[in-house]
Amino acid sequence: MTPKRADAAVPPSLLLVDKPGGMTSHDVVARARRVLSVRRVGHAGTLDPMATGLLVLGVGSATRLLGHLAGSDKTYDATIRLGLRTVTDDREGEVTATASTAGVTEEAVRAALAAQVGALQQVPSSVSAVKVDGRRSYDRVRAGEEVELAPRSVTVHRIDVHRLSRPTADLLDVEVTVACSTGTYVRAIARDAGAALGVGGHLTALRRTSSGPFSTERARPVEEAAGALAEQGSGPGVLALADAARLVxxxxxxxxxxxxxxxxxxxxxxxxxxxxxxxxxxxxxxxxxxxxxxxxxxxxxxxxxx
Known part of the structure; x- marks a missing residue:
């Protein structure tokens, strides 16, 4: 087992990581810690396990920046599937209702999504990390409790609709780009647009492409970015502390x-x-x-x- 190094042995930096699907944000942090052999690693803004894309990690004293980065605006590419509701508002949850989208027009879809743009009072998914009386909402739901979360103020700057397709006669997939404030749940947008159309909706794909000034263009797999920092002190996916601060x-x-x-x-x-x-x-x-x-x-x- 590689011995732990003092945090000071690794230059304080941000790692721009392209998270794969199936990993939690904590999994990514743990993997970076193993590669770097240090403990002081954190992340700015959680991504669901299903989601892919940009996850910003801080190493060493760069973790002090993370609280300031977490509040940045975000951009996502997403696929909304209309015609199915799930308990998690994404593809990983149990289906709770179905309805045919055969009569749903592109014009109606665009109107429903346009209604999700602007300053909103958005109710997070009940299966989320929001805490209710000190416990995560998803833990309460998994324990069989009924959870109703309070709406929160978020801003959706824009929703660009790129493509509509029909995987089956009763389902409708909508590929979008969403630019929004921190704290926005894209799966709640899918849920609420589907509800407005009367057919239900959930996310089948979600990829974060930017957070503040950072984007996936410079991101790398966590092993590559952490390895570059550990071996060279810089490299692809690595931003030195001062360089990162200058961008923010x-x-x-x-x-x-x-x-x-x-x-x-x-x-x-x-x-x-x-x-x-x-x-x-x-x-x-x-x-x-x-x-x-x-x-x-x-x-x-x-x-x-x-």
Whole structure:
């Protein structure tokens, strides 16, 4: 068994992973930990086991960025199957109702999906990771409980309909791209559009293609990305901490004196620009995320030297 290394032995980085179907997000994190032989690995935003696509991992002190990345907008490619309802609102759940879509027109489908665009009060799937009185909703459902989740505010920026096809005379598949805020359940969109059409609906495929500034174009299998970081400190699927921060936040270039002060948690003069900024030392190292507080900028998140 490979001995565990100190987290500092691996450069703090983000891994852009292309998750395969059948793995949980925790499985991906565990695999990265094994390849890197470190413990400090986390992820920004869960993907269901059925789903594929972009999963952003943080390694070492880069895990401190993950909470800020999780709130980014997301983009998904999905296939909605109309004519079947399932308990999970996706293909992995038991079918609970069927209805023929023979009379459903493309115009009606587009209208039902258009109604899912904008600011919504969306009820998550009952088989989800949402907690109810401290327990995951899916655990309660599996224990035989009836679970009704409260609606939550989400925003669907757009739904692009690419193709409609009929796998059988009674079913209708709709291939879409969904751009949405964090917390949006694409399978709830399938469920609600199907309900509006009177035939039911669920997801048969889901792939996350982007999260904030990151996309699957740069993502790699977890073994490849983690292996590149472990062996070379960089490579395909690997983003150095400072490079990642530059993509997510506006940058504040520090002087050498400011870098020392910020590194010790001290305040420096404000810039007048709102929001978090990536404070970068002259040598290119991410020192902290800073934010103005009146006449000074204070450290929100510090990143000690490796």
């Amino acid at each position: 936040f506006p940058v504040r270039e520090l002087t050498a004196a400011e870098a020392v002060a910020v590194g010790h948690g001290q305040r420096v003069p404000a810039t007048g620009a709102p929001g978090l900024h990536a404070a970068i030392a002259p040598q290119g190292r991410l020192v902290a995320l800073v934010e103005d507080a009146g006449q000074v900028a204070k450290v929100a998140v510090g990143f000690p030297p490796a």
